Amino acid sequence: DVKVTQSSRYLVKRxxxxxxxxxxxxxxxxxxxxxxxxxxxxxxxxxxxxxxxxKEKGDIPEGYSVSREKKERFSLILESASTNQTSMYLCASSLSNPPEQFFGPGTRLTVL
Amino acid sequence: AQRVTQPEKLLSVFKGAPVELKCNYSYSGSPELFWYVQYSRQRLQLLLRHISRESIKGFTADLNKGETSFHLKKPFAQEEDSAMYYCALSVSGAGSYQLTFGKGTKLSVIP
Structure with a gap:
């Protein structure tokens, strides 16, 4: 079974x-x-x-950056969090073929 | 650019009634399509993919290239089918395959 884990389920930041x-x-x-x-x-x-x-930009990269130093780990960085970045963040991984993606449980981020 | 459209935000059906969740796509290449499901407080998971032509939990979906559709169907809805459903289109580019998702349809099965 593929396991994708995310560091936090809930996060509150300023x-x-x-x-x-x-x-x-x-x-x-x-x-x-x-x-x-x-x-x-x-x-x-x-x-x-x-x-x-x-790394490649997706559809909404503004305000975010990423880091992938090791194959198994992919980090998302919010350089200066803003309230409009309050959201559920999902990580996924896949092989190239088949392209089916496997998802982590998500991190619900609240920016106050 | 590719696009996936799920016209219904919310679909409510009675238990035992047939279910059809609509999905239309636009893509100039050869499409590969998926349905993902997210049950309450669970992670997003693959329900089925058109290439495998299998039936999962009683759901089926047929790719209709003429109508550019990939509707999800089940003949008799169950309460445990209540969930958020996303249609997704696989596209290649920049060294890998990416998925373009629709906005999702929330299915509510009424007991």
Whole structure:
């Protein structure tokens, strides 16, 4: 069974703080993804990575950065958190083929 | 650019009634489509993919390239089917495959 874990289920931060969300997968998947999930907007891709140290912008990268130093770990960084970044953040991983993605449990981030 | 449309935000059906969750896509390439489901307080998980043509938990979905649709169907809804359902389209680019998701449909099965 593929396991994708995320460092926190719930996180509360203040505006302007630097926030790190971490994701680890244990199935040697080359691809990893960060999404945010908002009611009525579905899942929107923030960043993805198809190899160590490689990253690509998704649909809504503004205000975020990522880091992938090891194959199993993909971090999402909010350099200066803002209230409009309050959301559920989902991490996923996949092989290149098949492209089925496996998701973590999510981190609900609240920025006050 | 690719797009996935799920026209219904919320769908309520009675237990035992047929269910159809609609999904339409736009993509110039050869599509690979998925349905994902998220039960309350659980992680998002794959329900089925069109390539495998399998039936999971009584759900089926047929890819109709002429109508660019991938509707999810079940003949008799159960209460445990209540969940959020997302249709997703796989596209290739930038060294990997990505999924483009629809906005989701919340299915509520009324006892």
């Amino acid at each position: 505006t302007g703080e630097k926030v790190f969300l971490e994701c680890v997968q244990d199935m040697d998947h080359e691809n990893m993804f960060w999404y945010r999930q908002d009611p009525g907007l579905g899942l929107r891709l923030i960043y993805f990575s198809y190899d160590v140290k490689m």
